[in-house]
Amino acid sequence: MRVPSSVSSSGGLLDVVLTLEPAWVVINSMELGIFTLNGTLPGPTLRIKAGDRLRVLFRNLLPAQPNARRQHNEFGYVDESNLHFHGLHVPGDLPSDDTKLVVGPGGEFQYETVLPQYHMPGTNWIHPHRHGSSALQVGGAAALALIVDDPPGSLPDEVKWDKRLNFNTPACLLAFGVLIGIAQRSGDSLVWSAPAGNPPDLLVINGEHMPEIAATPGRWQRWRVIFAGWRNVGRSALNFAVDGCTMQLLAKDGMYISDFPRSIQLAPIPAGGRADIMVKCPSPSSRYRVTSGETLIGFVDTSAIPVSSSELSSWSPVLPDYMQDLQATPASEGCSCETEVEEASINGVPFSEDTVLHETFLGAVVERKIDTGGHPYHQHFYPFQLVDGFRSSDFFHLGDWHDTFMSDGLTREPVTVRYKTTFIAGEMMLHCHRLDHEDRGSMAFETISPTGSTCSCSARALDTGNIVIIAVAVSAAVCVVISVLGFCVWRRRSHRRSDVGPE
Ligand SMILES: [Cu+2]
Incomplete structure (x- = not known):
């Protein structure tokens, strides 16, 4: 399997240029016009450490499209863009991760943000997030892996990063038929193209359709699986599995679980979600199937000489302040609200930059009863802990943390989650990560007051x-x-x- 190039921070700084540009690629013998970051599918892997400064000069190299539709909460704005640092615990205002930024065709913006010293190491990703064109651009494959590296000596030997044993695997969903429809509604006449007739949906891993992943039988590999996705696979999450091999869950959404190793049969990763999985295949000179449900998406090919197996020992991470256990901590007074995710609105309100969904304050224990209704719910910069509303499965335990969550039939509704607003104030976006829903209004934001002491659950117009x-x-x-x-x-x-x- 192809491995993307990677760029690492040095001296406390990761300073990169990321371009959004159209490109032509050949996948499964089809020549396709797609969107890319830095011209490749996926873009280069970025590696950074907690405490580092991240500087990204974003250049929108898309040509202007005068016929693009420009109507709020509709598909359009196809030549405008921005970036989202999906999974980073950094502020949501400029020059950090503010998805309300609009960079026009030919324009650029210098992002700059600093990861806190206590940032959880893990598997995250970067993708465009311009409201109106996010489905087309992310669905068109503009994505890259963003890894927050582990401090030296913090992981057990079997788990620690080793280039021979680890894969970053952004799995992009290319849903041709749906994207063509969105491109037409958007007034996009330039970039997307696909085979005539009734084109199939394809899942590509590291830019390859049905890649062959090399493995040594008996040896654990750490797989960082990113569903760099914008919609469901069929009617569900990416139901990632390696048939016949052992899978032990290590982390979800860029955050280590507290009860590693956790044996799983399946990783149901919603669009936008991630799972770090330890994978071990038993037999030499064998071929194993990598699947999502009934769909074959790749292979593991083992070499001839096995190594002796060892069991993974239990290990728990040091949890940062924004991930302290809140299962037994009730919400601050008035800070428990309901959030219903709908196809083109949140709590019945289509997205508006001038409407606040909920209000909280720094230091609050915030509770949300989320009716996801089969939509992948994503929250920017504060991940949330699952505290109630569950039939636990091997992949979902009470107490787990996520930044993207979809019940996918495994939980009751609503699901109760909590998070504590520790240090980052401002506007926090939340939205459906089926980006064709987000583009049409399934997005909102909460405000976190740096000085206030009350919460509000009622949507209201922003004081402007x-x-x-x-x-x-x-x-x-x-x-x-x-x-x-x-x-x-x-x-x-x-x-x-x-x-x-x-x-
Ligand atoms: Cu949705």
Whole structure:
């Protein structure tokens, strides 16, 4: 199997340029126009350490598409983009991970953020997140692995990183038929193409269809599986399995579980989710099937000479402050709210940059009763702990942490989760990771006040400068009101946006 190139931080800094650009690739004998980060599928793997500074100069190399649709909560904006650091515990405002940023065609933006010293090491990823075009661009395969490396000596020998034994495996779903429909609705006339007729959906691993993964029989390998996905596989998660081989779960969504090793038969990874799995195949000179449900997606081919097997010893991670156990800690007063994920709205409200879904404050224990309704729920920068609403399975235990979660029939609804707002305040996005739903409005944000002490569960319009200015200007001439309001809207948007493309 092909392994993406990788770039590691040094001296406390990872400084990279990432370009969003169209590319032509041949997959399964089909020539396809796709989106890429830095021209390859997947983009290069980025490796960073807790405490490091991450600088990403993002360049949108997509050409302008004058016929692109530009209507809020609809597919469109196909030539605009941005980046999301999916899984990082970093602020959600600029120059960090603010997905409201818009980088126009030919434009660029310098992202810069610092991972906290206590950041959980793990498997994360980067993908575009422009509201309206995220399905087309992520579905078109723009993605790369973002690994937060383990401190030296922190892992058992069988688990620790070793280039010979480890794979980063971003699995991208190329759903041609659906994407063609989205491209047409978006007014995209440039990038996406696919075979005529009734094209099949393909799962590609590290850019390859049905790759062959080499393994030594009896030796544990650590697989970092990223479902760099934008929708379900059929009607479910990526149900990742290696038939005939032993799988022990190590981490989910870039966070180590506390009861490693946990034997699993299947890793049901929702779109956007990740699973780190220890895999061991028993027999020499054998071929094993890598599957998602009934679908064959690759092979493991073992070499002729086995090595002696050993059992994995139990191991627990040091948990960072934002992952302290909250199973026995009740929510702060008024901070338990319901969140219902719908196809084009959250709690019945389509996405608006001016509507707050819920409000919390720094230091709160926040509880959410989430009705996912079969949608993969994703929350930015604060992962959440599963505390109730379960039939536990081998993959899902009470007390586990996720940043992307879909019940997939394994749990009751609603699922109760908790998280504590430790140090990062501001606006936190949450959304359906079926990105065709997100683009049409299945997204919202909560605000975390740095100074407040109360929560609110009621959606409300954000207090904006516009309203204040209108009130101040109400006694003046109407034309003044209109011009000031226009100025405020312009100011507000220019504060959030970076439309720095050519005139
Ligand atoms: Cu959805």
